[in-house]
Amino acid sequence: MSNLEIKVYKNLMGANEEWAVKIRSVLKEKGVRMVNIIGSPGCGKTSLLEYIGKHGTGEKTPVPFAVLEGDVETTKDAERLNVLKIPVSQLITSGGCHLEAKMVYHALCDLDLDRIKLVVVENVGNLVCPAEFDLGEDAKIAVLSITEGEDKPVKYPMLFREAKACVLTKIDLLPHLKFDLPACLEYVKQVNGSIPVFQVSSYTGEGMDDFTRWFIGV
Numbered sequence: 719m720s721n722l723e724i725k726v727y728k729n730l731m732g733a734n735e736e737w738a739v740k741i742r743s744v745l746k747e748k749g750v751r752m753v754n755i756i757g758s759p760g761c762g763k764t765s766l767l768e769y770i771g772k773h774g775t776g777e778k779t780p781v782p783f784a785v786l787e788g789d790v791e792t793t794k795d796a797e798r799l800n801v802l803k804i805p806v807s808q809l810i811t812s813g814g815c816h817l818e819a820k821m822v823y824h825a826l827c828d829l830d831l832d833r834i835k836l837v838v839v840e841n842v843g844n845l846v847c848p849a850e851f852d853l854g855e856d857a858k859i860a861v862l863s864i865t866e867g868e869d870k871p872v873k874y875p876m877l878f879r880e881a882k883a884c885v886l887t888k889i890d891l892l893p894h895l896k897f898d899l900p901a902c903l904e905y906v907k908q909v910n911g912s913i914p915v916f917q918v919s920s921y922t923g924e925g926m927d928d929f930t931r932w933f934i935g936v
């Protein structure tokens with residue numbers, strides 16, 4: 719019989735899940751909804767939030783929400799939303815390619831959840847890793863800009879499988895690109911047949927009212 723010490727390493731995802739459970743409990747207690755916006759760097763996530771912050775749904779302006787901004791470095795995105803007087807905190811991962819539930823939990827608890835009923839997390843720009851981490855959110859939203867190519871839903875299926883909606887951004891660029899829109903819609907359907915796909919432009923406002931209505935009603 720040996721006396722070797724046995725080291726046990728706890729599953730990091732398991733630890734994340736414990737924090738996600740705490741987030742769900744805070745959201746439930748306070749009656750707050752939380753959405754987690756995920757997509758590649760530069761796909762237009764912050765621009766969507768800027769548009770909604772400025773225009774609401776048309777009928778309901780402004781739409782009240784707070785944002786937890788995830789980034790590897792800098793407070794640039796938070797500054798953009800701060801200008802619009804959207805309550806925002808910046809979550810800097812210092813190199814990490816996704817947000818984890820522990821950091822989100824603390825930032826969430828620092829918000830005035832008696833007044834804010836919708837919290838939007840803009841995850842770190844990345845089409846892969848953020849989808850793997852449960853943040854206790856009510857919905858993940860997959861954002862794909864048409865400059866990335868129509869094949870991304872099948873090449874990076876996890877996010878599209880997990881998402882409750884897909885937002886196809888920069889649709890104003892369609893005349894200038896060789897982007898196969900019907901093929902893209904078919905690929906989304908192959909991965910997750912049940913989600914709505916919103917075709918939008920933060921530049922022209924096309925499709926934004928429909929998306930905003932869905933978004934605030936999650």
Ligand SMILES: Nc1nc2c(ncn2[C@@H]2O[C@H](COP(=O)(O)OP(=O)(O)OP(=O)(O)O)[C@@H](O)[C@H]2O)c(=O)[nH]1
Pocket residue numbers: 757758759760761762763764765766795842843844887888889890891918919920921922
């Ligand atoms: N043509 C066009 N460009 C857009 C649109 N939305 C955003 N952009 C541009 O795309 C670039 C990136 O936009 P952001 O909103 O910063 O993208 P992001 O996904 O928040 O970027 P990260 O947070 O760095 O991952 C900027 O130059 C925007 O002006 C759009 O609807 N149409």
Ligand SMILES: [Mg+2]
Pocket residue numbers: 763764765795840
């Ligand atoms: Mg951004």
